[in-house]
Amino acid sequence: MSEHFKDTGFVPLALALLTVSDTRTEETDKSGHLLRECALRAGHRVLAKSIVPDDVYQMRALFSHWIADPQIQVVISTGGTGITGRDSTPEAVTPLLDKAIEGFGELFRKASFPEIGPSTIQSRAVGGLANGTLIFCLPGSTGACKTAWEQILEPQLDHRTRPCNFAQMFPRLLEG
16 A cells, blocks of 8 residues: 555544525524534534625635635535526636536535435536635535535545545645
């Protein structure tokens, strides 16, 4: 076994969490709280958590701030990924990405299908990389956040997951 794949125990990552909503408050933000609890229970650190309205420019400003922060390794947002007029998280995030992770949205919809059937087609979940920061944009429902965390994010943010994962890539994400 190469030194690169040697299991040395869990390595916590630094996360920022964003809830996109015109109506949720810190008291009513069930999806944001669920993601925070899941991340902490897994052993990660949550360095920031915010709620912003479904406004492209307010979201983009906060995403940009976190992308520029060298301490934040992963940003997870919840909300604003549907197809209604106010849903604009993908439009806020995609111009900031250096690389899209198309498979994230595809896998999320596949994982959601057994739970919500063809309604999963309405999700525009997005994943990508910006300035060495992983970004994942989830739908606003707690069920969607739970599915994304348990089936995709938790194993991919754990460097012990084999055969590969996002966490083990951090030393190489900024290489040119």
